[in-house]
Amino acid sequence: MTTEPSDRTIILHLLRGAVPERADEISGLWSQYGHAVDVAPSAKGVTMNADAKxxxxxxxxxxxxxLLGFSAWRAMEVYMPALxxxxxRGIPLDQALNVDAERGQYEFDYKQRIASAQSLIAAEQTADITWPADVPEPTSDRESLGDVQHMAAFDLVAFALAFAxxxxxxxxxxCADKSAPSTLPEEEIACDTYARDFMTSGLAAYAKAHGHDFAEVQQKRATGIALASVIIHAMTPTHAHWGNRQYPPIAERLTAMIAGYSLPADSRFWLFTACLLIALMRQENRPLDIxxxxxxEMVEILLDRLR
Structure with missing residues (x-):
């Protein structure tokens, strides 16, 4: 008779798999704090929170x-040509978008996918929405997806979830150490910074030890964190985007998660992230005379424009 792993063990395995170079460290911390992992009944809104226990x-x-991760993955096919x-050519982005005659239908389809994902927030359970036909059902079996693009999206969603x-x-x-910053917004930024550092600070030694290219490993982790940033953006109530007593301004969170990587300017991280940010700006009807x-450079300017 085999025993099913607990929810706590499943989450620990996900984190160990996402950040293998720090697997022993996360296991030690998991044991030290002895917190539970509680899978609550599905309800309207977003349920992801924590306390000392x-x-x-x-x-x-x-x-x-x-759903949002697989949907946002398609941002490149929509905005990469104009980008x-x-x-x-050194022309304004909005001019390039207008020149791209094929963008219209792609952008319409993309916005439909994003709207479908966002409708899940208001639903009581997943079954209440119509799942897009071209997005696979959630699975823990990566290889069962059978499609290179879907497997790439799977990897990024796993990193995004690990970050969260x-x-x-x-x-x-x-909470357990009674060491939280003095305000909730400061605590949110500190938690984002911790998650980013945990996922990226030990990569050089890990890449060297396993014969991987450091830039490629860093690019993949950073891209997963960029995806996490747009998911967190979607999860944050619109009224809180400019900051309040609970949340820092969403642009500050995105900057803490996306900016400052040492990746070369031609890294696909910047391409993917720029497309994600262009999509956000288009959703909010912001000017793109950039x-x-x-x-x-486009990512840096877009982050500044989001403020």
Whole structure:
């Protein structure tokens, strides 16, 4: 008779798999703090929070990560042609978007996917929405997806979810140690910073020890964190985007998660992240009269514009 692993063990295995170079460290911390992992009944809104004794989420919120992640993955096919035109010719991004005659239908389909994902927040359970036909059902079996693009999206969603769970684990530690920053917005930024550092600070030694290219490993982790940033953006109530007593301004959180990587300007991280941010700006009908000479510069300007 085999025993099914507990929810707490499943989450620990996910974190160990996402950040293998720190697997022993996370196991030690998991044991030290002895917190529970509580899978709550699905309900309207988003359920992902923590206190000194437990991390809590519901399966609908995990489904939201999956659905929005797989949907946002398509941002490149929508905005990459205009982005490359703008950066190669030094023309404003909005001008390049207008030149791209094929963008209209792609953008319409993309916005439909994002709207479907966002409708999951208001639903009581996943079954209450119509799951998009071109997005696979959530699964823990990566290989069963059978499609290279879907497997790439799977990897990024796994990193995004690991980031969110490490963020919540920092809340656990702050509560248990009575060491939280003095305000809730400061604590949110500190938890984002902890999760990012945990996922990226040991990569050089890990890459060297396992014969991986450091830039490629860093690029993949950073891209997963960028995806986490747009998922967190979608999870944050619109009225809180400019900051309040609970949340810092969402632009500050995105900057803490996305900015400052040492990746080269031609890294696909900057391409993917620029497309994600362009999608956010288009959703909010923000002006995109931006001239940038590289995808990295485009990301930096877009982050500044989101403020």
């Amino acid at each position: 437990r991390i809590q989420f519901d399966t609908k919120t995990i489904d939201f990560f999956w 490359l035109l703008a950066t190669s 769970l490490l963020h919540e684990f920092q809340h656990v530690m702050f 001239v940038a000479n590289s995808n990295k």
